[in-house]
Amino acid sequence: MKKFIDDLTVCSNRKLNNDYFILGLTSVKPLPAMLPGQFAEVKVENNPAVFLRRPISVHDVDYAKNILYLLVKIVGEGTRTLSFLETGNTLNLVYPLGNTFTTEDVKNVLLVGGGCGIAPLLYLARHLHNLKIKTTILLGGRTETDILESEAFRQYGEVYISTDDGSLGEKGFLTNNSIMAQITNFDRLYCCGPLPMMKVLAAIAKQHQTDCEVSLENTMACGIGACLCCVTPTTAGNKCVCTEGPVFNVKQLQWQI
Amino acid sequence: MADLKVKIGALEFKNPVLTASGTFGYGHEFQDFLNISRLGGIIVKGTTLEPRQGNPYPRMAETPSGMLNAVGLQNKGIDVFINEIYPQIKHFDTNIIVNVSGSKLEDYIAVVEKLNHLDRIPAIELNISCPNVKQGGMAFGTSCTSAAEVTKAVRAAYKKTLIVKLSPNVTNIAEIAKAVEDAGADSVSLINTLLGMAIDAETRRPVLSTITGGLSGPCIKPIALRMVWQVSKAIKIPVVGLGGIMNATDAVEFLLAGATAVQIGTANFIDPAISEKIVDGIGEYCTRHNIAAVTELIGALKI
Ligand SMILES: Cc1cc2nc3c(=O)[nH]c(=O)nc-3n(C[C@H](O)[C@H](O)[C@H](O)COP(=O)(O)OP(=O)(O)OC[C@H]3O[C@@H](n4cnc5c(N)ncnc54)[C@H](O)[C@@H]3O)c2cc1C
Ligand SMILES: Cc1cc2nc3c(=O)[nH]c(=O)nc-3n(C[C@H](O)[C@H](O)[C@H](O)COP(=O)(O)O)c2cc1C
Ligand code: FES
Numbered sequence: 001m002k003k004f005i006d007d008l009t010v011c012s013n014r015k016l017n018n019d020y021f022i023l024g025l026t027s028v029k030p031l032p033a034m035l036p037g038q039f040a041e042v043k044v045e046n047n048p049a050v051f052l053r054r055p056i057s058v059h060d061v062d063y064a065k066n067i068l069y070l071l072v073k074i075v076g077e078g079t080r081t082l083s084f085l086e087t088g089n090t091l092n093l094v095y096p097l098g099n100t101f102t103t104e105d106v107k108n109v110l111l112v113g114g115g116c117g118i119a120p121l122l123y124l125a126r127h128l129h130n131l132k133i134k135t136t137i138l139l140g141g142r143t144e145t146d147i148l149e150s151e152a153f154r155q156y157g158e159v160y161i162s163t164d165d166g167s168l169g170e171k172g173f174l175t176n177n178s179i180m181a182q183i184t185n186f187d188r189l190y191c192c193g194p195l196p197m198m199k200v201l202a203a204i205a206k207q208h209q210t211d212c213e214v215s216l217e218n219t220m221a222c223g224i225g226a227c228l229c230c231v232t233p234t235t236a237g238n239k240c241v242c243t244e245g246p247v248f249n250v251k252q253l254q255w256q257i
Numbered sequence: 258m259a260d261l262k263v264k265i266g267a268l269e270f271k272n273p274v275l276t277a278s279g280t281f282g283y284g285h286e287f288q289d290f291l292n293i294s295r296l297g298g299i300i301v302k303g304t305t306l307e308p309r310q311g312n313p314y315p316r317m318a319e320t321p322s323g324m325l326n327a328v329g330l331q332n333k334g335i336d337v338f339i340n341e342i343y344p345q346i347k348h349f350d351t352n353i354i355v356n357v358s359g360s361k362l363e364d365y366i367a368v369v370e371k372l373n374h375l376d377r378i379p380a381i382e383l384n385i386s387c388p389n390v391k392q393g394g395m396a397f398g399t400s401c402t403s404a405a406e407v408t409k410a411v412r413a414a415y416k417k418t419l420i421v422k423l424s425p426n427v428t429n430i431a432e433i434a435k436a437v438e439d440a441g442a443d444s445v446s447l448i449n450t451l452l453g454m455a456i457d458a459e460t461r462r463p464v465l466s467t468i469t470g471g472l473s474g475p476c477i478k479p480i481a482l483r484m485v486w487q488v489s490k491a492i493k494i495p496v497v498g499l500g501g502i503m504n505a506t507d508a509v510e511f512l513l514a515g516a517t518a519v520q521i522g523t524a525n526f527i528d529p530a531i532s533e534k535i536v537d538g539i540g541e542y543c544t545r546h547n548i549a550a551v552t553e554l555i556g557a558l559k560i
Contacts, residue, residue, distance in 0.1 A: 003289040005530055043527070051474060052319050052526060094290075094529060221317050221324060222526040226282035228302075228328045229317035238310050238331060 001096060003224065004032055010089045011067060017145045020116070021083050022059065023070045025091060031066055032096060034058045036124035037215055037247045040070070040095035041223035047081040054078045055220050055242070057120040057192075058096065060152075071148065073116040097223050098246050101213055103127065106187040108134040111157075112201055114174060114193025115141045118148055120215055120246075121192060125156040136160070136186070140174025140193070143167050175200045183208045191215070202250040203257035212250045216241045259543030260550040261536070263297070263517050265495045266418040266443030268379050270297035270352055270518060273551060274508065274536045277499050277522035278303055278356035278382060278422075279328065280473075281532075283346050287525070291533040297518060298352035301338075303384050306364040308334035318455035318464040323474025323501070324523060325453050327467040330358050330387060335368045339375065347377040356422070358384040362410055369415040379417055383408065383442075386424030386449035387471075398424040398449075401436035412441035420497060423447040423488075425477075430484050431491035438492045446497035446520065447488060448481045474523040475501040482514050489515025489556055503531070505538020512539075515556040 012024035041053035059071040074080050085091065101124055109128060113121045118139060128135045135157035139147050144167040153159050160179040161169025170177055175197065183189075183204065191201050192215040205212035218230040218241040225243035232241055233254040239245065250257070261272035275298040281287060284299045293299065311331025318325040333342070338355070346353060355378055359365040365383070372378055385398035385407055397407045408421055421437045423430060425448035434445050450471025455464040463469075481500025489496045498516030501523070502508050508519045521532040528534070543551055 005290055005528070049321065050319075051322055052324060219315060219317055221326070221523075222280075222529075224282075224286050224529060226280060226286045227317070227326065227526060228279075228311065228331050229326055231311070231314055231316070231331070233313075 005094045007090045007092050010085045010087055013085050020073050025068045026066050031068055034061055034096040035100035036127045037100040037120050038096040038098045040093040043092035044078045044081050050078045052221055058123050059119050060123045071119040101190055101247050108187055110186045110189050111137045112191040113139050114197040115146045117193030129156040138174055138177055138179055183210055213247055215246045259548055268418040272297040272536050273518035274532055275520045276532050277520035280522040280525045283342050287529050290529040294350035295533050296351050298354055300354045300356050300382050302332050303330045303356045303358035304332050304335050304338050305358050306367050313466040323476035325455055325470035325472050327465045327470035335371050352379055354380045354382050356382045356384050365411055366414045369411055373416055382420045382422050383411055384422050386422050399427050401432055404433050405436040405440040408437045408440035408442050418443050420444040420446050424449050426452050431487045434488040434492050438494050444495045448484055448500045451477055475503050477501045485516050486514040505535045508535050509542050512554040513558045517555055
């Protein structure tokens with residue numbers, strides 16, 4: 001897929017709560033085709049403390065309105081600076097980068113998102129819905145404010161929720177959610193979230209011989225396969241998360257699960 | 258339009274802008290963003306005799322105005338380069354230079370002997386300065402004797418243009434440059450990364466798996482400029498300058514300090530189209546200053 005370096009225009013910046021916001025970005029040109037799981041390397045301007053671009057997933061694309069959405073969690077200087085963007089500002093992106101989730105040979109799937117890990121999953125849910133694949137969504141987080149976009153997900157399938165403190169949905173880790181009892185019904189799990197959560201989920205999937213794809217968030221410099229900073233060990237040696245990922249089937253990874 | 262051509266040894270470059278090893282992949286990663294044939298040259302990733310997996314993740318830490326890397330020469334080895342990568346890139350209408358790395362003298366020799374036969378590789382950059390591998394690498398580049406020894410051996414084995422890449426992690430870089438010149442190098446390039454370190458105070462752990470790593474980006478530019486200036490005064494062979502070049506003005510500064518050509522490294526990560534823009538920017542600088550040939554800028558620092 002051809003990659004672009006483009007200035008997009010901020011058309012919305014919606015604050016979800018103190019930690020999360022969603023940027024809407026548009027362009028005078030039609031946006032390029034993007035696949036679920038792909039990401040953009042975003043240039044953070046006006047903050048000398050931020051040097052490298054920041055990788056952010058494609059959260060959703062509305063081709064009719066020519067808008068790309070990015071869901072961002074404020075964790076440091078880069079993401080904080082992005083949260084100040086206003087309508088009309090420009091944002092420079094190198095995109096679309098990385099691979100995508102596999103959606104062939106599945107009829108019934110479970111999407112599992114922990115906290116900000118839901119970022120790539122909404123666009124995936126839309127895509128699966130278009131392919132008429134039965135989709136169930138499991139969202140988890142520490143507390144209520146980590147559960148994002150559950151209404152948007154409901155357009156595409158049944159939504160299950162877990163919070164560690166029980167403030168929303170079932171109390172406990174999402175890997176203990178009641179839907180997990182039905183894990184063998186699913187042809188594949190798609191998961192994005194904190195690494196420990198993904199590893200527990202991958203272990204459960206393995207136990208039940210259910211296929212599982214995860215999206216990794218290794219730190220990156222270039223995002224285009226040039227620097228080799230972002231590697232993860234796989235059965236075929238070190239692979240770049242930015243070009244051969246971010247989506248991997250757990251069978252490819254050297255996880256001790 | 259000014260004449261941007263420069264020469265290193267017998268080799269002509271259409272302009273003085275090259276891309277630095279390890280920051281530009283094999284070139285094809287950047288094809289969507291720029292026209293590679295507009296560059297003076299590309300220097301591909303450090304290539305060793307055997308394939309290498311490099312160091313464990315995490316290999317990167319952002320720093321103020323720069324970054325640390327500890328990639329550790331991950332590459333598929335010279336044979337895969339020759340059989341699989343070279344056929345994909347040899348059509349690029351630019352000078353393709355291979356950065357040759359190793360931990361043993363025999364390995365360097367074995368690699369350059371294989372490169373002698375490739376028509377589209379007119380030069381090598383001998384990396385005796387990688388701070389990220391335990392054995393050799395930088396060890397060769399930190400003493401005059403070993404730098405001269407490896408240069409001499411490679412010179413005897415390699416027929417085409419030989420550029421030796423120097424480490425800044427030394428007390429007197431000009432001395433090393435002189436030793437390398439005397440041993441038969443056609444040119445020296447500098448600087449490789451500076452040895453550095455990053456700590457995560459919250460976890461009380463080093464950020465990099467290797468604890469230390471190589472610092473690059475604009476934070477090293479003043480050091481690189483100073484070294485290019487010192488080295489270019491000390492030797493007669495051409496100097497290729499690099500370290501923190503982010504735009505055409507930075508590149509011109511290196512030429513003024515004495516560099517015949519420059520390399521663009523970490524800047525490629527921030528703007529993958531930057532090296533082509535720097536070619537244009539140097540041209541514009543020449544026009545603005547009524548300079549007919551870019552070679553007039555080399556070492557033209559007014560003191
Ligand atoms: C492919 C990919 C897709 C991503 N998608 C999204 C997304 O859609 N939305 C989103 O909010 N974030 C996403 N991220 C993570 C995002 O890139 C980082 O949160 C961001 O770079 C942090 O920048 P900062 O300057 O705010 O924080 P920094 O100051 O750089 O870091 C703040 C803290 O977070 C830690 N940290 C930073 N980056 C990472 C990382 N990649 N992994 C683990 N710890 C890290 C640092 O160690 C530090 O403790 C994605 C990452 C990748 C690789
Ligand atoms: C991720 C990364 C990988 C690198 N790999 C190599 C390498 O394989 N061989 C080499 O000689 N230099 C390597 N370098 C050093 C660069 O070529 C260059 O000397 C250094 O980064 C300074 O220039 P800069 O500040 O413009 O990046 C690497 C640098 C980075 C950032
Ligand atoms: S971030 Fe540079 S290779 Fe993946």
